[in-house]
Amino acid sequence: MIRVEDLCYNYNAKSKSSISALKNINFTLKNSTIMGIIGKTGSGKSTLAQLLCGLLSPTHGKIFLNEKEIIKDFKNTKEICFNVTMAFQYPENQLFEKTVYDEIAFGPRNKGISESKIKDIVFEVIKFTNISENMLKCSPIFLSGGEKRKCAIASVMALKSKVLILDEPTAGLDCKSKSQLMNSIFEYHRKEKNILIIISHNMEETARICDKVLVLDEGIQLMFDSPVKVFKNYQKLEKLNLDVPQTSQIMRYINNEYPINTDIMFPKEAEEEILKILNSKGVER
């Protein structure tokens, strides 16, 4: 479980040019929950992620992981990172090892896991991320953009941490690669039952896989609720220049003419609902 209490963070806290990045953030996530963080650029999403994995220390407030306070109750950043791991934006720019295998094994090796177990972990995570075994001997630097991204995500998955934070994991990928990667991440989460935190600008993705959604605006927590309840407040989101899932928008347009359930966010459910209305009006498929 991860619990955040009254979390505040100021950049350059001690100087006159102090900038408040986060103000009074409060939320609790139970184990095996997926949380999406949404908000416009500069709203404090990445800062929150860095605070959660101990790379920044809070100006005020506390973060607890299984009742242990982050930074205070851990020996060092390394120990926190083995429990809370993060993949930064465009993680493919940070690859450095000679082979894909070594890149994925880097984290587990630092954790002190034996080579035989590391091999098992590497082969396990490449299945999730659809990396072929032949690719393991290749240099990560010469892979394609999508393959590099998969390799970078696999390398954080290999740490098997209790909390995994992904900062815009699908940014810059094509539609098919996006959904493939999100499915891989979701499958991994289902197996590991860890807490997954995804920072995203893709509302379809967020609505599809998240149990909870945290909305940030200029460092302030606007909402923390289930996706259905969050996206129901579409007016608030639109004021922040944030999208809502397209299906949800279509349902709202239809609702202007015919009463329909506007909580629906996915195409399949929308199809069923529309067909139900058409049938009730005597229109056949």
Add this chain to the structure above:
Amino acid sequence: MNNFEFCKYFSGNSIVHKLDARIKIISSLIFFILTFSSNNIISLSIIAISISIIAVVSEVPLIKYIKSFKSVLIISVITAFINLFFEAETNLVCLGELSVSLSGLKSSIFLFFRLFILVFISSITMFTTSVQEISLAFENLLSPLGYLGINIQEIAITITLSLRFIPVLFEETYKIINAQKVRGAHFDSKNVIKKIRAFCNIFVPLFIFSFKRAESIAIAMESRCYDVSKKRTSLKNMELSHRDAISIIFLLIIFTGVIICNKMKIF
């Protein structure tokens, strides 16, 4: 590393900010020469006091200078420490094969202060001169080389881009360090070898990033028809003012003072 302040322009309206960039660059060079030619405490003090006055007049917050010093502190200490053992005179302390002499101690202290003064001078110039001004100043100062067939525009644009991308590179380094930290890299390790190895791992992604950035900038410039061989005019013409004349007089006084003091036989 996130607070990398060296080379970052601090916008202001002070007299130092308003000085001609060419004068600032030439003055810095003269100060460098004076610092290394000074052979006694008085001449070094004259330089230190004069640049302190310039720093105060520049209206740049003191904390910015302190941060600049911090970034070169380790190098200065190591250099001064090594210098301790390179003067063969009456020994003060013997550490096995190595011995520390009074002149060694003196030259180490001098070297340490010289390095600090150098950083101080460079910081004043960098904090008070924008990248565009520096580029234009270099272009102006190096223009006589054009008669020898050397492309000055090319040198100027190289200098501009190098200076512009120093903070970007540091930001990227910070990102890479964090990305590796979350995967358990040994940056905080007490074992020096592990720590060095951890830092070596930064170079591969950093070099790739730099080359990619350089390539994309080159493509972006070419796609906007940038041609280095074309003669360029500038929006801002560099002209010397009465302020620059006063600063030259000030520099001449310091120069004379330091030369006179160097001739005196003081510690």
